[in-house]
Amino acid sequence: MRRDTTQTHDDDVTGQNMLMDPPDESRTRTIFNNRQVVSKFNKCMNRSQSN
Numbered sequence: 001m002r003r004d005t006t007q008t009h010d011d012d013v014t015g016q017n018m019l020m021d022p023p024d025e026s027r028t029r030t031i032f033n034n035r036q037v038v039s040k041f042n043k044c045m046n047r048s049q050s051n
Helices: 005-020 024-050
Strands: none
């Protein structure tokens, strides 16, 4: 029985969201961290595209 990778990934994301939901402060911190990760990711993508 092999589950689809996207399905398991969705399950992980929803589980994390449920865990991080209660305190508002931690939610904003998580969003900020995600923004940093996205900006780093975009820089890497731009670098790979320019080559």
